[in-house]
Structures are given as C-alpha cells and as structure tokens.
Amino acid sequence: MSSRTAKARVAVASAVAVAAATAVAVTGGGNVASAATTTFTPAADTYVDNGSTGTNYGTSGQLGVDNSPVKRIFLRFTVSGLTAPVANAKLRVHTDDVSGSNSPAGGTFRAVSNNTWSETATTWSNQPAIDGATLGTLGSVSRNAWYEVDVTSAVTGNGTYSIAITSTNSDGADYDSRESGSATAPQLVISSDTTTTPPTTTTTTTGQSADPVLVGAGDIADSGSGDTATANLLDGISGTVFTTGDNVYPDGTASQFTTYYNPTWGRHKARTRPSPGNHDYNTSGATGYYGYFGAQAGTSGLGYYSYDLGNWHVVSLNSEISKSVGSPQEVWLRQDLAANTKPCTLAYWHKPRFTSGSNHAPDSSTGPLVQALYDNNAEVIVTGHNHQYERFAPMNPSGTADATRGIRHFVAGMGGAGFYGFGTIQPNSEARNSNTHGVLKFTLHANSYDWQFVPEAGKTYTDSGTNSCH
C-alpha cells in the first residue's frame, strides 16, 4: 500500500501542474483561517456513450470519458455541514486499475446547472446540458492514480453541484466510480476557512429579529399524532403560521376543527393565515373552515386574500374554487399583484401545479394562478395535497427551469396526515421526503429568503437553502 500511496502522490502533483491553474485562495480579510478539510463522495455518478444512446451505466464501477465513441462523465456532489466559507475545493478522480484506463487526455471538467439528473436513468439520449464554465483540464493520465482539478470557482458553499467531464481525444480515460468503493471513488475535497470574523452581536441580532418568519404546512389534523408533533414545532418558532389546505380530516366539519385541529395547531390560531383544501370543502361551502378561522381566512366563501410581512407580499389562494383565466379569483390576484409595492412575493394554496406524488397528479387548473404570479415576478409558491415534502428548482409556468425569473415551488403536505408515496419523479424536483412530518420555515429577508424543513422530534430529515428575490 505504501508504494501505491507514494505513486499516487506523485501523480497528483503532476496533475496539478497540468490542470488549468486557479490560485489557491485563502479567503481574505484579517483573519487567516486554520483550514478545515471535508471530503465528499458523489451522491451520483455515471457516464453516457453515444455508441449506445439508450444505455445507462449508473451502477458501473467505472466512468468513461472518450471522443470515439463519445463518452461523457457526470458527477453530482451534495455539500452540507460547512459552517465557514469555502477556501478551496478540489475534485479528485482515480483512474481505474485496468489496462487501457490511461489516456493522453484526462478530460475537460465543466460545471452543469442541472442537478436533477438520475444516476440510473441518464443516457446519451437524455443527458443534461453541459452548460457551465470550464473548471480545468487534465493532460495525460496513467493507470491506477489520483488526479485533481481545482473547482473552487464552482463550489461556493453548502449545496448541490454537478460536474461533467468530456474529452476531445479518441483515446479515452476510465476512472473509478463511487460504486468502486470508498478507496477509489471520486472525491470533492473542500477546505474551509474556520476563522470567521467575530460577529457584531448587536447588528446580527437586530438584523435577524427584524426579518419576519412565515412557517407552516398543509394536510394537518386528523385522529393520528402527526399534527401533535408538528404543532409542537410551532411552539418553538415565532412568526406567522400558514396552512396549505386540508386543515382537518376527514371532512372539515366544525366539530372536526374542534376535536382535531383546535387542540394542536389551534394553539397558534391567533397568528395563523390559512388556506382551504378539498377536505375542508367536504363540508358544503367549507363552512366549518370559514367559521373556525373567521376573518383570518379572508372573505368567507372566497378564501383568497393577501397581506404583507416586512418586504414581502404574501398571497393565500383557494384551489377549491374556480382559478381559470377571467375567474373572480384570477382577476383579483392580478389586481392584487399589480397594486403590490413590496419587492418579494410568496403565494400558497392547496393543490400543487407541480408534484411527483403518486396520489395526486399535477393540477394544471392552477396554471392561471401560477402564470399571474410569474407575470408579476413572484418568488415562491407553496402547496400541499400530496402528503409529503418536495422542493423544485425555480421554474417558469410550463415547468421548465428558469434561473432568471422562475418561481420555486414547494409541496409541504407533511403537516400531520398519513404519508403518501412518490410516483415518477418530475423534472426539476430537487428534494423529496415521504417519512418525516414537519413544518416549512421561511425567513423573509429584505431581498432574499431562507427556507428550512424543520423535522418533528426524533427525525433527522432536513432541507434548507437561500434564494434572492427577482
């Protein structure tokens, strides 16, 4: 083993020399870090081959890059747990210990914006676009050795990163995939600056406490215990509470609100701005729902209304009545958004326009609401209906990724009811969970927002991130 280690070290050194040089940065400022190093193995890796355009190699122990036939490698890393800025990120790949894995050209490494490709479904025919910046190029690579490329420019912090490797040389290289085992799997090695500027306590505290919190979920109260667990989470989170429908099962009667909703989420009724779901409408006209929430649910029988939180405009809509173009609700929404002066907008209702849930298909009848919000540069849409959590990348109203103006959609149906499974995972779905009750917490900054899935006690699933307003 020692000789192999030595050999690898030599190889790495030469690779660094060959790779496109990026300055090894130590983040500036007065405090020089004692760097902490964290190593991630891929969440997914595969390659595609234009000689076999319908074949997936996701479970292979090998990753091939070549120009004849054309083979391209795709790697995806999930970086989490970093508590300090990234000082340096290196992608390390190991050539396979087989004849022919060596090549005069180790390939060109490029960023890929699509993070939702599947390891076991990606083929030449459906491969993601290699649309990002070139990060580095490896020259000649030998058999059974490590090589590394500086990817600091692409890996900026916690998050998901996809990188592709391509080659213009007809003598390709073969690397070990994650399936080859931890000793040879690709690695993303991140050094972070552990010394941070001492927080200016006053400023930080004031800034954070001034930013409003909006927290909630849908599909909430029934005879089970899930609603109790999520109500307990609300006890520890201040701010405005939203609901995305199906507040109480099975039928939204006044007595079910009293029996199931009131003892749990009812504790937070005074700060709750709800929306109704189909189960609330199992009682004709949702009279149980409107009677229970009163003016907090908007005009009785209409169920759509809006309010402001800090720099944010928040709209609660009703998917259980007409949403078509020209309907009173759609006309009201466009007028409401046109009159809005806040820079950021979030909307919520029950039935999802986009979902991978197996129990309820995406509801295209909500399309006019999505279009109106998109036309007015809204940031976030939260729904429920499928009893699970799902987060999509920002998308246009057709469901195409749209990094410029896209709306980030969430399904937050994990408020308490029994879980549903997932069907075919839809394009741009970035995070999913179907076994953890919880609440979705938004911190609404002046020109951005943080989202955080907060799990019930005893569970560990979480999902968080930040986006700027448009």
Added chain:
Amino acid sequence: MLSLKARVLTAVVAAAVLGGAAVAYAANSAPAEVVDAETVGALRAGPRLQVLTNGLLSSVSASDTRGPRTISERKCDRAYAAGGTVACLAPVDALTATRLMVFDAQMNERKTVPLTGFPNRLKISASGRMVSWTVFLEGHSYATTGFSTQTGILDTQTGAVVSSLEEFKATVEGKPLTAADANYWGVTFTGDDNRFYATLSTGGKRYLVEGDLSARTVRTLTTNVECASVSPDGTRVAFKSAIDEDPKKGWRLSVLDLKMLRRTPLAEEHSVDDQAVWLDNDTVTYGLQRPDGVNDVWSTRADGTGAPALLVEGANSPAPLPA
C-alpha cells in the same frame, strides 16, 4: 473502454426488448459495432429483466441486473411483460387520462384501452393472452379509507374487455354479494387463462377471491390476502398481508400455499405495497421505495428463508423476459 462485446450486447438487447426506437440506435452506431448475424443470434439468447426507470421502460440483463441498462423513451406508470406481450399503463397528464397500451415483443402496438383513474397494478397471464389492471378512481392508497379502485381484464386474443370486475357475480363467504361497497384490485391469472385470483374488499374485509372469466363469477377463499401473484407452477400465490389486518400498519410480503391455505411470511421486513412477481418457482421480486421517492427492485426467496437482495437500483415494476 467498454468492451466491444458489452456494447454489442447492449445494442442487441435494445433491439430485442425495446423495439423500434432501439433499432434506430443500432442504425446510428459506428461501423465497428455492427456484428454478424451469428453473433447476434448468440447474444439474443440472454434473458432480461424489464423494469421502469423513473417511469421509462427499461431492461437489464437477468444475469447482471446491476449492469448496463437499456432505457427507452416509452413512459409508463406501471409495466409488465409475459408470453411475448408487453403492457404499459401510461401516465396521467394534464390533458389525458391514463390508458392501457399493449405491445408485442417487438414493441409493435397492438391495442390501446382508454381508462379513467390513476395507474396502479398491471399483470399479464403467463401465455401473454390476458392483461389485467387496477386503477384508483378515488383516493390513491390502499392504506386509507374511502378509496375506490377499478379492475379490468383485456383478452388480447378476442379483444374483449371487462371494464370492471364489479360486473361479475360475486359470492362472499357463501352468500351472494349485495353490498355496493365492493372494490377489486390485483388480478393474477392461472395457466388456463380463465381462472384467476384477485382481492375483493367489502364490508371492511379484504378477501382473496377466485374468479372464472368465462362464467363471470368470483367467490371468496380467505381473508387478508392482497395483490396476489400466482407462482409459475400454479401451487402458490405471493401476496401482501396487512400487519395485524390493519393496512395502516403496512404489509408483510408473504406466500400462500393454495392447497393448504398455509401462509409463509417472507424475509423482507419493510412494508411492501406491490403486486410481487415471480422470477422462478423459488424467488419473488418486488419494488420498495426510499423516502426520497427513488424505487429499488428487490428479490427474496419464496420459502421465507434467506435475506432480501437488491436486484435493480433506481427501478420498479419488474417483469422477467425469458430468453
């Protein structure tokens, strides 16, 4: 470098299993990958396992199920194959309801049956003649109350369609069924293409029923047997057994000896909500979903011994394709 042999195998299998689209792939291939007819004949002999890869009709080598996977562009929510027939329940989209699509082994479309509901179960008799399906009409989970299903049968030989088993005369515990709360799901045919098994729910109980297609009758045999699947030798059914007879607690994958009505729980301890498929007389295969919605195909021994094995990562809806 992928070996020439592996590449040829992939291309040939694509042609054999996935038909027209795959033929186009082969035509586009570089000259180096074109092989003589004799080699093709030899490679065609390998058995495959058909699966869905996130809703795309796919297949892997039966002897290397975790190896390269051929993925077509055919979208299905559920698929099956047997006796030279391939069937697919197409996804519900914004504009259309689901439909049953039936293909021959070369993926030539033979029949389409429009359906209303959410695709759930799909099976074909061993001969390839009888196609049976279940869709959810209301609700979408067997673990909830208040759902309703619709189960139908297509005779591919005559083209006759049974839209709903609820049309059949049912005998429950010896008495004619009169209640209107009947729901059927999970049909499996025996070798004669007439006798079948299915699940009937009525009066809060879930029964294994034996049906007679030509007589249009069913009768109950026992309770708490769901989504039965007849073994190749016809002596047993694999099924899911609600834990403590309460579907909210999940299901134990089990095998029922049809002669003795003796139940054997299988080694899989995760809740299995699937209509299991027999790979051979000793092994059943089924899908399990991870919390993030990715499915995997597993297999386990039909006699309850051993431990489950991961068969195909990131896939569901398995069906063996004999050589």
